Amino acid sequence: MNIDEKGRILLPSSLKKVLADLNCFKLVLTNYISDGYKCIEGFSLQDWLKFEEKLKSKSKFNPKIQKLENFYLSRASECEVDCYGRILIPSYLRSYAGLTKEVSLTSSLWGFRIWDRRVWELVIENTEKELATDPSIFEEADL
Secondary structure (H helix, E strand, O other), rough: OOOOOEEEEEEOHHHHHHHHHHOOEEEEEEEEOOOOOEEEEEEEEEHHHHHHHHOOOOOOOOOOHHHHHHHHHHHOOEOOOOOOOOOOOOHHHHHHHOOOOOEEEEEEOOOOOEHHHHHHHHHHHHHHHHHHOOHHHHHOOOO
C-alpha cells in the first residue's frame, strides 16, 4: 500500500466494507509504540469515544493518566474517509511513524495500525526470531 503525494492512503476493501456496514466514515488516528517501534494506531470514531469515556472515569491527577493524555490523546486526529475510501494521515503523524512511500496496515484487537513497510517487516522478523527461541511468548494470552 502506498501513500500518495498528499499523504493519503486507500483503505483496503475489507476495511471499507466493515466501516460502511457500521455507517462509520470518521476515524481517529494517533501515535503508538508497539515493542519499541513507532506506528500509527487507528480507531472508528465510535470506538475512540468509548475509550475517552473510560478514561474520564479515572482520576485526572493520576500521573500515568497524565502521560497517556500527553502522549496518546494530545496527538489524536479525527480523519474523514473520503468517497474513494481514502484517509489523509496528518503530516505530524506521518513524520512520527516514519512513513515514507510504502506502508502496511495491520489489524489489532482494538482497531488497526499503520506502519512504514520496512518497520513492519522488522517487527515481524524480530517476533519470529523471538518465537523460534521461546515458543512460550504467547503463553500469557491463555487462549
